[in-house]
Amino acid sequence: MMTHLNKTAKIIDGKVFAASIRQQVSDHVKLLNSEHQIIPGLAVVLVGGDPASQVYVRNKAKQTREVGMRSFEHKLDESVSESTLLDLIVKLNQDPEVHGILVQLPLPDHIDSAKVIDMIAVEKDVDGFHVVNVGRLASGLDALTPCTPLGCLLMLKDLHGDLSGKEAVIVGRSNIVGKPMAQLLLRNHCSVTVVHSRSQNIKEICQRADILVAAVGRAEMVKADWVKAGATVIDVGINRIENNNVKPRLVGDVDFASVQPIAGAITPVPGGVGPMTIACLLANTVTACCRIHDLAAPDGLGA
Ligand SMILES: NC(=O)C1=CN([C@@H]2O[C@H](COP(=O)(O)OP(=O)(O)OC[C@H]3O[C@@H](n4cnc5c(N)ncnc54)[C@H](OP(=O)(O)O)[C@@H]3O)[C@@H](O)[C@H]2O)C=CC1
């Protein structure tokens, strides 16, 4: 590692970390195949043609195949009826080649996403969004755990080891990121504060954090004077800054340039949390496959 005279935060390399997780997934897939003739399969359902979602779905499918798993992609028209989508979920639930099901969110307004998620078989819910998995996580039981917070937790544990007693502040309370992140940090013995759009004194609350997780969806909202010196900053945000004709620029929810000199460690956007999310999706698919077949799941890839 390089040392600098002027203090600059360590940049956490999510790409390298994600590659090491994919390697572990790939090793376990080989084992399942050679010892049990099982190939884990992941089905991804995309409704509509949102360009960003199409990129994610393509990346997921490619990486799924690269680790030796089967990938099933289902692209449905924006106007698809809720009942057609629910019928597809039932088919995937029954398909023995499918061990993981992910329905890309958000869904169009005419579809009730809670209804769709709750139709997914609990043991195939690799996003960890089904109420049973949410409840199991909150109750401290084995659960399929949402991929983005799981990726954040794995990076934090790699960096810090034991997280006991750390002050964690999460900006954002969505079901996808903020809430499950809070559960995972609580489970790992942090003191957890969650702030959101109705919170007061957000800046002052953030200043207390040893671990600051930003999952807001507001470009560069977290500024240098929100961050305690030496804090670990995890930037979940993916914001596309449109630029006439030119390729859109991706920025996080953290003002990286100004925060980096203050923080002890920080994740970049792109190349931080995003690649970890996909790696954890693959890990969850192997875990789901092992549980469905009553086999030992890989070590060290859970919460
Ligand atoms: N890297 C990755 O793998 C992933 C990245 N993302 C990105 O992370 C970001 C958050 O995603 P997601 O959780 O789904 O977003 P949501 O829009 O579902 O939730 C945003 C949260 O931020 C809160 N919020 C909004 N504005 C403010 C504000 N001004 N001050 C304080 N809190 C505020 C909202 O509060 P309230 O509840 O009161 O509305 C809400 O709780 C997005 O940029 C998304 O693209 C998401 C998933 C995965």
Ligand SMILES: Nc1nc(=O)c2c([nH]1)NC[C@@H]1CN(c3ccc(C(=O)N[C@@H](CCC(=O)O)C(=O)O)cc3)C=[N+]21
């Ligand atoms: N059911 C469901 N599960 C999800 O996990 C889910 C979802 N719906 N809807 C959308 C959000 C967003 N999300 C991302 C995944 C990977 C990157 C990612 O790989 N990002 C790259 C950059 C990719 C790019 O260039 O656009 C990076 O940060 O380096 C980003 C965002 C998962 N989500």
Ligand SMILES: [Mg+2]
């Ligand atoms: Mg909806």
